[in-house]
Amino acid sequence: MSNTHLVLKDETINTIMNADDEKLPPTYIVTTVSRKTPKQTLGWLINKIRGSKRDGGAELIVMKQHRSPQEDYVLHISATKLKFLEAAEEMEMMKEDSNRQMREFTMKQLDDFLPNGMNVEDLFNVADRQTIVRHELENIRALPEDNHIPGYPTLSLYEGQSILSVCRKNDIITKVYPLHDREHLKKLGQKWYISKKQPFVGL
Known part of the structure; x- marks a missing residue:
């Protein structure tokens, strides 16, 4: 992973970029979120994935794929060299x-x-990195103040509960899978929105 990839996590990038290996960090896990998910919920999930450990986050890199309103949200997950x-x-x-x-x-x-x-x-290797990213996603836990999923007041949470498991069980997150083929990555979409801080670009 190059130094450019490390910089991506520490900067807010508000421009649409072409999906090529020189500008984007490698994707290791792809997560799809139901298109019916409220933007409030999507923003909360993204903050959990990229937030700091002390705030209950996984400290990962999130890249949101450009989509049409009829398609599910597609989040590409990566990490910095230090995080690995x-x-x-x-x-x-x-x-x-x-x-x-x-x-x-x-x-x-x-x-x-x-x-x-x-x-x-x-x-x-790639398998190691995929294992690490997935492990970090699965270990995003609800904090004491996370008493329910934002946008879903009836979906209660308890402290220490796996956010990923709850979202998958309730069809908020529809798929979580490793991305093996770099050519397939290019076919998934040609433009991306990348940002670290709220508001998340393209929500």
């Missing part, structure tokens, strides 16, 4: 070290996992 490292350590992910021994990855011993001048970007 932090999450891999939290997950106690097993990686091969410079001695070809499998052991739990730690950031403190990062150099031990980078033999022969290996770049940090090469430490995790």
